[in-house]
Amino acid sequence: MSATGLAGRRVLLGVTGGIAAYKAAELVRRLGDAGAQVRVVLTENAARFVTPLTFQALSGNPVRTCLWDESAEAAMGHIELARWAEDILVAPASADFLARLAHGLAGDLLTTLCLASAAPLHVAPAMNQQMWANAATQANLALLRSRGVGVFGPAAGSQACGEVGAGRLLEPDDLVAALAATRQLRRLAGRHVLISAGPTYEDIDPVRFLGNRSSGRMGFAIAAAAAEAGADVTLVAGPVHLATPAGVNRIDVRSAREMHAAVMAAAKRADAYVAAAAVGDFRPLEIAAQKIKKQGDGGMTLQLTQNPDILADVAALPRRPLLIGFAAETEHVEAHARAKLERKGLDLIAANQVGGGLGFESEDNSLTLIGADGVTPLPTASKRELARQLVAVVAERLLRRDAERGAGRA
Numbered sequence: 367m368s369a370t371g372l373a374g375r376r377v378l379l380g381v382t383g384g385i386a387a388y389k390a391a392e393l394v395r396r397l398g399d400a401g402a403q404v405r406v407v408l409t410e411n412a413a414r415f416v417t418p419l420t421f422q423a424l425s426g427n428p429v430r431t432c433l434w435d436e437s438a439e440a441a442m443g444h445i446e447l448a449r450w451a452e453d454i455l456v457a458p459a460s461a462d463f464l465a466r467l468a469h470g471l472a473g474d475l476l477t478t479l480c481l482a483s484a485a486p487l488h489v490a491p492a493m494n495q496q497m498w499a500n501a502a503t504q505a506n507l508a509l510l511r512s513r514g515v516g517v518f519g520p521a522a523g524s525q526a527c528g529e530v531g532a533g534r535l536l537e538p539d540d541l542v543a544a545l546a547a548t549r550q551l552r553r554l555a556g557r558h559v560l561i562s563a564g565p566t567y568e569d570i571d572p573v574r575f576l577g578n579r580s581s582g583r584m585g586f587a588i589a590a591a592a593a594e595a596g597a598d599v600t601l602v603a604g605p606v607h608l609a610t611p612a613g614v615n616r617i618d619v620r621s622a623r624e625m626h627a628a629v630m631a632a633a634k635r636a637d638a639y640v641a642a643a644a645v646g647d648f649r650p651l652e653i654a655a656q657k658i659k660k661q662g663d664g665g666m667t668l669q670l671t672q673n674p675d676i677l678a679d680v681a682a683l684p685r686r687p688l689l690i691g692f693a694a695e696t697e698h699v700e701a702h703a704r705a706k707l708e709r710k711g712l713d714l715i716a717a718n719q720v721g722g723g724l725g726f727e728s729e730d731n732s733l734t735l736i737g738a739d740g741v742t743p744l745p746t747a748s749k750r751e752l753a754r755q756l757v758a759v760v761a762e763r764l765l766r767r768d769a770e771r772g773a774g775r776a
């Protein structure tokens with residue numbers, strides 16, 4: 367596979383303690399051959415296997431081994447190094463390093479950098495085959511994968527310890543090819559993607575509100591997938607309890623009107639807007655200044671007024687982004703979604719069935735993408751996986767729109 371995607375790329379190579387550390391020296395050369403700029407960070411244990419001087423000579427840059435190196439902190443501090451990196455590759459990644467990474471420990475320079483950087487993180491495990499097969503290692507790997515960490519290898523074969531099995535570090539050429547392949551997946555590089563997610567809360571009085579059951583997970587997964595694909599991502603989030611995905615610019619809002627203002631401000635420079643939020647259609651006409659008290663035994667009537675339609679207002683912008691709406695329906699999913707696609711003038715609508723344990727509060731979901739030109743079913747999968755598939759469709763649509771606009775000008 368061609369490694370051209372790495373030309374000029376700033377790659378931070380982390381090397382951890384293990385006999386395979388010697389192969390990392392060759393890896394520095396190969397990354398350099400592919401055009402990458404490489405800076406190397408060794409853990410203390412890695413420096414027992416290969417000296418910093420070796421990596422300094424091969425990378426042409428100073429090598430860091432310690433969080434507390436004062437002269438290095440004065441020259442290129444660890445936060446600056448974390449920002450400098452466009453990719454972090456840890457090869458070899460020992461079982462101990464993977465465990466520390468999985469649990470967010472930051473006791474040394476390399477783990478600190480991994481936590482402090484928004485760059486895509488890739489690990490190439492290398493260890494004894496029993497350590498690799500150990501349930502603890504596999505659980506740590508699963509956790510890292512679920513957070514979007516790329517795992518390269520390991521290969522199987524004879525090991526330095528004399529055993530045979532899975533746990534060998536991939537060869538340097540294969541590692542370079544694997545890293546280059548992730549670059550080719552970065553289909554949204556240079557694009558700005560705006561995403562709205564979660565519910566809106568419409569206050570009734572200081573203690574009560576009208577809300578809905580959206581968890582925000584689908585929208586957050588789309589934001590993570592768009593960032594993974596290289597987009598500049600703005601995520602406008604209603605009230606949810608979710609961590610911000612790496613590399614995503616998050617704006618928190620509460621009501622539909624706040625969401626409207628934040629989305630309209632960002633939409634002007636967006637290439638695509640994915641409206642995954644469950645926006646409250648109505649809000650109380652007035653918000654009571656004090657807690658509303660019961661009036662005798664009677665009921666009460668709450669007067670509601672309609673909220674602005676955010677999607678419709680973005681659709682009316684002169685240079686509107688590609689528009690992807692969501693239709694969460696409890697019945698006649700496709701027919702309702704198609705009607706919304708047309709009514710709101712969208713490019714695509716992602717329809718899903720909600721209620722009865724599906725949709726809002728579950729980890730898995732399924733979607734049907736409907737456009738004027740056809741229907742693409744995305745069968746049940748984790749929200750993360752579905753998000754990746756949706757982002758791939760968005761990237762393809764943007765390319766198509768560029769081509770059409772180019773043809774229009776010609």
Ligand code: CTP
Nearest residue numbers: 641642643645673674675676677691692693694
């Ligand atoms: N939406 C929006 N602004 C609103 C209401 C909805 O931008 N005030 C967006 C949602 O984010 C979603 C899409 O419109 O992408 C469809 O939302 P939905 O509430 O299902 O559509 P409605 O037009 O409100 O249709 P209905 O309530 O009749 O089902």
